[in-house]
Amino acid sequence: MTADRQKNDSKAENLDDGVVDLPVISGEFVDVSLSEESSEEDTKISPKNKDEIGFQKTEAQNSNIGNHRYNAHYIFLPCIFLLVALLGGMRIGVKNSEFIFLRPALICLVFAAVLLVLFFRANLIRLDGWFNEKFSTQKNIANGAVIFTLFAAASQIFNALIPEQGLPFWIIAFCFFWTLWNNLFAEFDTKRLLKSLGGLFSLAFVAKYLILANLVSNGQGNWITRIWENPTGEAFTYFLNIPQFASATGYIQFFALGFYLIGLFLVNPDTEFANGGG
Numbered sequence: 001m002t003a004d005r006q007k008n009d010s011k012a013e014n015l016d017d018g019v020v021d022l023p024v025i026s027g028e029f030v031d032v033s034l035s036e037e038s039s040e041e042d043t044k045i046s047p048k049n050k051d052e053i054g055f056q057k058t059e060a061q062n063s064n065i066g067n068h069r070y071n072a073h074y075i076f077l078p079c080i081f082l083l084v085a086l087l088g089g090m091r092i093g094v095k096n097s098e099f100i101f102l103r104p105a106l107i108c109l110v111f112a113a114v115l116l117v118l119f120f121r122a123n124l125i126r127l128d129g130w131f132n133e134k135f136s137t138q139k140n141i142a143n144g145a146v147i148f149t150l151f152a153a154a155s156q157i158f159n160a161l162i163p164e165q166g167l168p169f170w171i172i173a174f175c176f177f178w179t180l181w182n183n184l185f186a187e188f189d190t191k192r193l194l195k196s197l198g199g200l201f202s203l204a205f206v207a208k209y210l211i212l213a214n215l216v217s218n219g220q221g222n223w224i225t226r227i228w229e230n231p232t233g234e235a236f237t238y239f240l241n242i243p244q245f246a247s248a249t250g251y252i253q254f255f256a257l258g259f260y261l262i263g264l265f266l267v268n269p270d271t272e273f274a275n276g277g278g
Helices: 002-021 032-043 047-088 106-121 137-161 167-184 190-215 223-229 231-240 248-266
Strands: 090-092 099-101
Touching: 047 090, 047 137, 047 248, 090 248, 106 137, 106 167, 106 190, 137 190, 137 248, 167 190, 190 248
Parallel strands: none
Antiparallel strands: 090 099
């Protein structure tokens, strides 16, 4: 027991000697919590920076929307109206199924001009939003080109819906004239005008391609055979003097009318877009 106690005392003396030999380090206490708070404050975004970032995002979104509207107005919309102008004058022959392109009658140009006046009166197109001195010359010319395609499409729509000749030509042309003339003195908003035109054009389409087209004969065979097989159709063909076209003509004009109404729906009242606003 005495030997073990001596050994333990010697170890304790050695440990005490080691502790005494350790170097002394001097320093100051650092408040860790304050440093963490300062680092958090450094990483936070100030309200001013948040407002600037939000403004930049909003400006970028508005710019993208303006670019889409710009492309739709100056590229997509004229293509629709030019397609309508092409389809509106197209007819399919009965015998050889040949393509026939008919020019619009003079009365169709008059109706198209009156229709443009209605567009301006109903604010479907604002004159100062399309032609303005603060716009560049290039933009005014581009807007004039879009108006010209709209006028051409309107002329060909009347050409498609009015019978080509005979008594039905004068009857339906007079109905169009009477309706457009009365609309010039009526109070219209944009939505009401589009609904009125949709109903008017649909009624004219039904009258020409579903009623009058079924009254006339198909024009196949000699006249004796046609009179024997369809005397009523031959009588209407003779008295009404309606030209005969293949039934595919009605399908073409149906799509032409649909594209025209879609184009009217896509027309912008003004052209002050983010891309090229002046």
